[in-house]
Amino acid sequence: MSGLIILIIVVVVLAVIIFTMYNTLVGKKNQVENAFGSMDIMLKKRYDLIPNLVAAVQQYMQHEAGVLKEVTELRARAMGAPMSSDDAVELNNQIGRALGGIMVAVERYPDLKATENFQQLQRSLNEVEEQISAARRAFNASVTDYNNAVEMFPTNMVAAMMSYRRRHLFEIPDAEREAPSVKELFAQ
Amino acid sequence: MKTAGDLQRFYDNELLPVLTDLEKRRKAIFRNIVIAFAVVLFVAGAIGACSLRSQGSPTALIMIAVLGIMALVTIGMFLSKGFIRDFKISVIGRVAGYCDPNLSYLPESYVSRAEFESSTLFKQGIDRYRGEDLGSGQLGKTAVRFSEVHAEYKTTTRDSRGRTRTQWHTIFKGLFFIADFNKHFSGRTVVLPDTAERFFGRFGQTLQNMNLSRADLIKLEDPEFERQFVVYGTDQVESRYILSTSLMRRILEFQKEVDAPLHIAFVASQIYIAVSTRKNMFEPRIIKTILDIDLIQEYVEDLQFAMGMVEDLNLNTRIWSKA
Numbered sequence: 365m366s367g368l369i370i371l372i373i374v375v376v377v378l379a380v381i382i383f384t385m386y387n388t389l390v391g392k393k394n395q396v397e398n399a400f401g402s403m404d405i406m407l408k409k410r411y412d413l414i415p416n417l418v419a420a421v422q423q424y425m426q427h428e429a430g431v432l433k434e435v436t437e438l439r440a441r442a443m444g445a446p447m448s449s450d451d452a453v454e455l456n457n458q459i460g461r462a463l464g465g466i467m468v469a470v471e472r473y474p475d476l477k478a479t480e481n482f483q484q485l486q487r488s489l490n491e492v493e494e495q496i497s498a499a500r501r502a503f504n505a506s507v508t509d510y511n512n513a514v515e516m517f518p519t520n521m522v523a524a525m526m527s528y529r530r531r532h533l534f535e536i537p538d539a540e541r542e543a544p545s546v547k548e549l550f551a552q
Numbered sequence: 553m554k555t556a557g558d559l560q561r562f563y564d565n566e567l568l569p570v571l572t573d574l575e576k577r578r579k580a581i582f583r584n585i586v587i588a589f590a591v592v593l594f595v596a597g598a599i600g601a602c603s604l605r606s607q608g609s610p611t612a613l614i615m616i617a618v619l620g621i622m623a624l625v626t627i628g629m630f631l632s633k634g635f636i637r638d639f640k641i642s643v644i645g646r647v648a649g650y651c652d653p654n655l656s657y658l659p660e661s662y663v664s665r666a667e668f669e670s671s672t673l674f675k676q677g678i679d680r681y682r683g684e685d686l687g688s689g690q691l692g693k694t695a696v697r698f699s700e701v702h703a704e705y706k707t708t709t710r711d712s713r714g715r716t717r718t719q720w721h722t723i724f725k726g727l728f729f730i731a732d733f734n735k736h737f738s739g740r741t742v743v744l745p746d747t748a749e750r751f752f753g754r755f756g757q758t759l760q761n762m763n764l765s766r767a768d769l770i771k772l773e774d775p776e777f778e779r780q781f782v783v784y785g786t787d788q789v790e791s792r793y794i795l796s797t798s799l800m801r802r803i804l805e806f807q808k809e810v811d812a813p814l815h816i817a818f819v820a821s822q823i824y825i826a827v828s829t830r831k832n833m834f835e836p837r838i839i840k841t842i843l844d845i846d847l848i849q850e851y852v853e854d855l856q857f858a859m860g861m862v863e864d865l866n867l868n869t870r871i872w873s874k875a
Contacts, residue, residue, distance in 0.1 A: 486871075497791050505770075
């Protein structure tokens with residue numbers, strides 16, 4: 365009789381453990397989605413700044429009309445039809461590079477740089493870039509957390525049963541990691 | 553950058569006259585304390601000898617010794633109180649002006665208890681809150697306030713004979729520093745010394761995650777930072793926006809320089825730093841001469857340490873939306 369009770373207790377305890385692990389995994393998966401959403405929010409903040417930036421800079425930077433046009437087009441594409449996440453990432457990286465290029469080019473227009481409007485925009489842009497960086501770091505942290513749960517014992521057994529797989533970290537491509545080459549930008 | 557030559561000039565031209573006057577007072581006070589010491593010693597000795605002869609037990613002797621010491625300390629404090637206050641106003645006030653004309657110094661003021669509690673760095677309820685030596689001003693683009701703070705809580709125990717004993721425990725003792733932070737943020741982030749992870753490793757992190765009195769655990773990428781500190785914050789992204797990789801490096805450098813427990817909080821676009829130093833800063837000397845440039849040098853170093861936090865943590869870099 366007591367043997368049966370012990371068996372029941374063991375089964376119940378095991379069930380509780382497995383349910384807890386299941387819930388932990390689901391929680392971590394959702395946290396990854398959440399962090400991905402945060403990245404999106406920050407990226408959209410950057411899209412919102414682009415029209416103001418282009419308007420402020422257009423009159424002064426006549427030579428740079430090409431780059432300004434490019435960034436406006438990139439923004440339109442980003443806000444337009446939904447695309448695969450790889451394409452979205454590549455697009456956002458391009459926008460980042462284009463904006464970087466514009467900010468470097470502004471160095472040649474001290475009149476523009478001195479205007480309060482531009483300085484305000486520059487601050488907002490710096491802030492958005494840092495927030496995007498923070499969102500990416502937060503995303504990577506939640507992916508690492510999730511990957512740890514999926515691969516480490518004992519949660520890896522439950523993860524296998526749920527078909528949860530490792531996810532990729534957000535990586536900054538090598539091209540963007542290099543600081544924009546000023547010479548190259550001026551040549552454009 | 554102030555040089556040794558600058559300090560010598562400042563000492564000779566501005567401080568020496570003030571110090572010379574105060575030195576006379578110090579000598580008088582010291583003499584009085586020595587006399588008081590002799591008197592107390594004599595009286596205590598006499599009473600002790602009498603009680604020893606009549607009772608023969610050492611407990612009375614010990615009690616008399618304790619009372620004697622307490623009397624001495626009280627007398628010493630009473631005699632030197634006015635001197636200490638005047639010294640602080642005339643000497644340390646000038647030293648503060650020398651370090652930075654924008655810095656003002658008030659010896660009897662301190663960071664308010666409300667400000668201390670709003671940092672949420674120390675969750676323990678406070679029963680006694682004291683402080684002194686408030687420095688405040690605008691250093692570059694950053695408004696700062698800092699003072700020495702001593703916060704304590706008490707426990708009352710009842711022993712077997714029914715007597716209640718009140719014991720005081722220190723929550724925080726040291727330098728408490730508040731400054732304008734260079735970024736806007738709306739939530740709360742708290743950086744605490746990391747004891748659990750150092751002792752328990754990965755399991756320590758699980759324990760930290762379960763801390764109910766704190767917000768969400770924020771796991772950061774810098775492994776050295778993670779070893780030294782544990783971070784809790786109300787928003788994962790915002791905490792990382794505040795704790796950029798460069799700020800984490802700077803905090804680590806600062807920790808190495810300070811070599812004392814550091815508690816940092818980011819609340820309402822301000823940064824709160826609590827440095828648990830054991831040293832009582834900005835105190836005059838009673839026993840040794842105060843006509844000593846090394847003493848002044850020490851005050852300068854202590855003030856520059858407090859002010860230096862602005863530069864060390866790059867708070868004057870205002871390239872984001874907060875001017």
